[in-house]
Every structure is written in C-alpha cells, then in structure tokens.
Amino acid sequence: MKSGPSAKPVKGRRGFRLEHVAGFFVAAALVFFLYSVYQASTGSSGGAGAAAGALGSLRTRNLIHLTGQASGSSASSASSASPCPAAEVVHDTKTVTVTKLVYGSTVQNHRAYHVVTTAAGFSNHWQARIHYYWYKKQRDACLREAVCDMGGFTRLLHSGKADDLMDEIPTVVVDPLPPSVSKNTTYIVLNRPYAFIEWINRISIPEKYFVMCETDHLFMRPMPNLMNGDSQGAALFSYIVPWNYPAVVRKFIGNVSDEEVHRVPQIGNSPTFVSVEEFRALAPIWYNTTIDIYEDKEAHDAWNWVLEMYAYSLATYRAGQHVNMKVHPNMLAHPPFDKEEVDFEGRPFYLLHLTYPCRFDKDGNMTDNSTLAAYTFDKRDYSVKPPARNLPEPPPFVQNNLVRLIVAMVNEATENIPCWDDYVATSKVTKCNQHKHGQDGVASSR
Numbered sequence: 001m002k003s004g005p006s007a008k009p010v011k012g013r014r015g016f017r018l019e020h021v022a023g024f025f026v027a028a029a030l031v032f033f034l035y036s037v038y039q040a041s042t043g044s045s046g047g048a049g050a051a052a053g054a055l056g057s058l059r060t061r062n063l064i065h066l067t068g069q070a071s072g073s074s075a076s077s078a079s080s081a082s083p084c085p086a087a088e089v090v091h092d093t094k095t096v097t098v099t100k101l102v103y104g105s106t107v108q109n110h111r112a113y114h115v116v117t118t119a120a121g122f123s124n125h126w127q128a129r130i131h132y133y134w135y136k137k138q139r140d141a142c143l144r145e146a147v148c149d150m151g152g153f154t155r156l157l158h159s160g161k162a163d164d165l166m167d168e169i170p171t172v173v174v175d176p177l178p179p180s181v182s183k184n185t186t187y188i189v190l191n192r193p194y195a196f197i198e199w200i201n202r203i204s205i206p207e208k209y210f211v212m213c214e215t216d217h218l219f220m221r222p223m224p225n226l227m228n229g230d231s232q233g234a235a236l237f238s239y240i241v242p243w244n245y246p247a248v249v250r251k252f253i254g255n256v257s258d259e260e261v262h263r264v265p266q267i268g269n270s271p272t273f274v275s276v277e278e279f280r281a282l283a284p285i286w287y288n289t290t291i292d293i294y295e296d297k298e299a300h301d302a303w304n305w306v307l308e309m310y311a312y313s314l315a316t317y318r319a320g321q322h323v324n325m326k327v328h329p330n331m332l333a334h335p336p337f338d339k340e341e342v343d344f345e346g347r348p349f350y351l352l353h354l355t356y357p358c359r360f361d362k363d364g365n366m367t368d369n370s371t372l373a374a375y376t377f378d379k380r381d382y383s384v385k386p387p388a389r390n391l392p393e394p395p396p397f398v399q400n401n402l403v404r405l406i407v408a409m410v411n412e413a414t415e416n417i418p419c420w421d422d423y424v425a426t427s428k429v430t431k432c433n434q435h436k437h438g439q440d441g442v443a444s445s446r
C-alpha cells in the first residue's frame with residue numbers, strides 16, 4: 001500500500017470532498033465488478049467466451065463462494081484458528097455464480113496468470129479438491145486486494161477420461177501418452193511434458209502467463225506473478241544441483257565452461273511461471289530433453305527420481321530461457337524441512353508442498369524410522385482412501401509450524417467441501433444431504 005494520501009493532514013472542506021470522490025470510485029468499481037461477474041455468468045461476450053467456445057462440451061460451470069466460507073467456518077470452529085491470517089473475512093455473505101472461470105478471468109490485469117495443475121490417478125483426485133479449495137479461497141482474498149495477479153484455473157487431467165470432478169473443478173482432459181510411446185510404461189516421466197504439449201496445442205487462455213502446479217501445492221496466501229518481466233519465475237529446489245554433475249550436464253548442453261554449467265537453474269517444472277509464448281518454444285525441447293536423459297544411462301542413474309526436474313532445468317538452458325529467469329527460495333515451502341511461514345530471510349512462502357513425510361519421534365526430532373515415529377503426517381497414507389475430516393493436530397512436541405499448517409489446511413478444506421464423509425467412504429463425489437455441521441446449506445448448493 002502506498003502511504004501517500006493518508007499520511008498528510010488534509011484541510012477540512014477539501015478532505016470532505018476527497019472522501020466523496022473516493023467513495024464514488026469505490027462504488028463505481030463495485031458496480032463494475034458486479035456487472036462483469038454478471039456478464040461472465042450470462043456468458044457470450046468477450047475473449048473468454050471465444051476461448052471457451054473452442055472447447056464445446058468440456059466447458060464447465062463453477063460456484064464461487066465469494067464470501068461464503070466466512071460465516072460457516074468462523075462460527076463453527078473458533079478453536080481451529082484460520083491457518084492463513086492473510087485471508088480476510090468479509091461478513092456480508094453472497095454467492096455469485098461465475099461460469100467459465102477456466103478460460104475467463106475477471107482480473108483486468110495484464111500481469112494476471114492462469115494456474116494449470118496436472119492431475120491423474122487417485123491421490124491426485126482428493127489432493128486436487130483440497131488444492132482447488134485453497135486456490136479459490138486465496139483468489140477470493142486476492143480479488144479484494146488493490147492488485148491481484150491470480151487469474152483462472154485449469155486442472156489438466158491427463159488420463160484421457162473425464163471424471164466426477166468436472167463440475168467441481170475447471171478441467172481440461174487430454175490424452176495420456178500414446179501406447180506407441182509408453183510401450184512398457186517406462187516413459188512415465190514423459191507424462192507431464194506430453195500433457196502440457198497437448199494442452200498448449202488445443203487451448204487458449206486469456207492470460208499471457210501461467211504457473212505450472214501440482215495438486216500437492218497448497219496456496220497459503222494470494223500469490224503475485226513471480227516472473228522477471230516476461231522471463232520465467234520458478235521455485236528453488238536446493239537438491240537440484242547441476243554443477244555437481246558437470247560431465248553429465250555437458251552431454252546435454254555441450255562442452256561449455258564451468259561458469260555456464262553454474263547457470264543451469266536449480267528448478268523443476270513446477271511450480272514455475274512461464275509465458276504462453278516462451279512455453280510454446282520450450283515444450284518440445286522439454287519433451288525431447290526428457291527422452292534424451294531417460295535414454296542416457298549415466299544421466300538416468302545419476303538423476304533417477306528427479307530426472308524429470310533435471311530435464312526441465314536443462315531444457316530451459318537449451319532454449320536459452322534460463323538467462324533472465326528468476327529463481328525464488330520463498331515460492332514453495334518444504335515442510336518438515338521448512339518450519340515457518342516465512343523463509344530464512346523473512347519473506348513469505350506462497351505455496352505449501354505436501355510431499356515429504358512429516359515424521360517425528362517422541363523428542364520431537366524428525367526421523368525416517370517409522371518404528372520410532374510418535375507422530376506422522378504422510379500423504380502416502382491416503383493413497384487408497386482420502387484423509388478423513390478432523391485429522392488430529394500434531395502434539396506439542398512437534399515444534400514445526402508448517403506441519404501444523406498442513407493439518408489445519410487439510411482439515412479446513414475437508415470441513416468445507418460438501419459430503420466429505422461420503423467421499424471418504426466411497427472415494428466417489430456424490431451429491432448428498434449431509435453437510436458440514438452447523439452449516440445451513442451454503443455449501444450444499446453445488
């Protein structure tokens with residue numbers, strides 16, 4: 001916030017008039033916003049409509065509870081403090097139906113970015129619901145700020161088949177790797193680049209930029225566009241260290257100097273911000289580089305389970321897109337190794353990565369040994385059934401605020417997504433009469 005106007009004392013009459021003028025603008029902005037929401041909901045006009053038209057039957061419809069969550073969750077669960085204080089609560093409850101959020105964003109902002117989250121398989125099914133809940137909540141908070149870069153959302157479902165989340169989450173379905181490529185399923189690392197290529201070749205989005213995400217990244221707060229101008233902005237992965245493998249790296253980028261090897265970025269493909277334009281050039285190189293690495297025994301052995309990440313990093317170098325790239329230590333938090341909502345320099349984290357097992361012994365030390373574990377949160381425990389509502393909070397000996405935040409965020413989402421108990425029982429999304437307790441049906445309208 002700029003401090004200008006309010007810092008100076010203003011003379012009586014002039015101040016009075018300024019307030020009126022300001023009031024007028026706020027009212028005008030509100031009217032304009034409601035009008036654009038109404039337009040979006042009725043549909044036909046504008047670029048959003050055109051883009052959606054190309055998709056025909058894949059068009060989806062969403063309910064956005066602009067302020068809805070506030071009434072239910074704050075009243076019914078005063079004890080479980082809201083994990084993200086940044087998400088402001090507005091008391092006037094109103095439900096607005098916005099269609100085609102996937103393709104049309106209400107953000108009139110050229111820095112706006114689209115969120116594209118890849119998904120396939122069961123674990124991604126329940127994680128996508130929680131991921132999308134937090135995207136929506138933080139985007140609603142974002143829209144109440146002076147500037148909001150968060151645009152539309154797409155779940156990129158690369159199983160080739162629509163599923164039962166189509167009405168809940170804006171989704172584009174693309175084919176999985178063709179059998180001719182995935183002969184013996186060994187090319188599984190090609191799934192993601194292939195899905196993105198399918199998507200970029202078929203779909204247009206109104207935003208100039210997008211961020212590639214995964215379902216286990218949860219939005220902790222409204223996230224600004226973290227690009228460096230039109231160049232990529234990516235999360236730092238400190239365990240991707242290309243210069244520890246200079247000989248291997250040179251196989252893919254040529255016989256360059258040590259200094260150049262150090263310019264290969266410490267990133268993976270997600271979360272990464274990229275412009276649609278850069279990505280069109282990058283995607284085929286990413287795909288090819290992945291194959292190259294996969295088929296090179298030395299590289300394959302060296303990078304193994306993070307082969308995909310090296311492939312993306314090396315592809316950006318091969319495409320010359322590493323040059324002005326910005327790599328952010330505070331874009332993605334990695335609990336239990338990160339413990340606080342800010343990084344080591346006090347900058348806020350934006351996304352919470354649910355990937356690592358959070359396992360602590362009775363002294364509160366992290367441990368890998370499950371026999372010694374006195375407390376564990378591991379998403380892998382939910383690969384057959386989704387997590388139930390009200391997961392227990394970590395006991396006091398777990399001195400890690402981000403592990404607490406994971407549990408609080410999962411619990412808040414499962415509390416607010418309708419019919420979660422049925423979902424846990426059947427793994428199917430159902431319409432039901434069961435509601436979150438203490439709630440009068442706001443959540444049931446879907």
Ligand SMILES: *[C@@H]1O[C@H](CO)[C@@H](O)[C@H](O)[C@H]1NC(C)=O
Pocket residue numbers: 183184186
């Ligand atoms: C994968 O399948 C192809 C063709 O069927 C075969 O040549 C290749 O050896 C197989 N690779 C592995 C690792 O099994």
Ligand SMILES: *[C@@H]1O[C@H](CO)[C@@H](O)[C@H](O)[C@H]1NC(C)=O
Pocket residue numbers: 255
């Ligand atoms: C790589 O470059 C260095 C320095 O320019 C040179 O000494 C070396 O012979 C080159 N190696 C290969 C395999 O071309």
Ligand SMILES: *[C@@H]1O[C@H](CO)[C@@H](O)[C@H](O)[C@H]1NC(C)=O
Pocket residue numbers: 284285288
């Ligand atoms: C990918 O590699 C194949 C085989 O080397 C090549 O034919 C193709 O042109 C490459 N595509 C791109 C976009 O580099």
Ligand SMILES: *[C@@H]1O[C@H](CO)[C@@H](O)[C@H](O)[C@H]1NC(C)=O
Pocket residue numbers: 363364365
């Ligand atoms: C485990 O925690 C205790 C108590 O905080 C501490 O004294 C001890 O050094 C820790 N052990 C390890 C291996 O970190």
Ligand SMILES: *[C@@H]1O[C@H](CO)[C@@H](O)[C@H](O)[C@H]1NC(C)=O
Pocket residue numbers: 369370371372
């Ligand atoms: C785990 O801890 C138990 C109990 O101290 C010990 O017997 C076992 O060897 C440990 N396992 C590993 C893999 O370290």
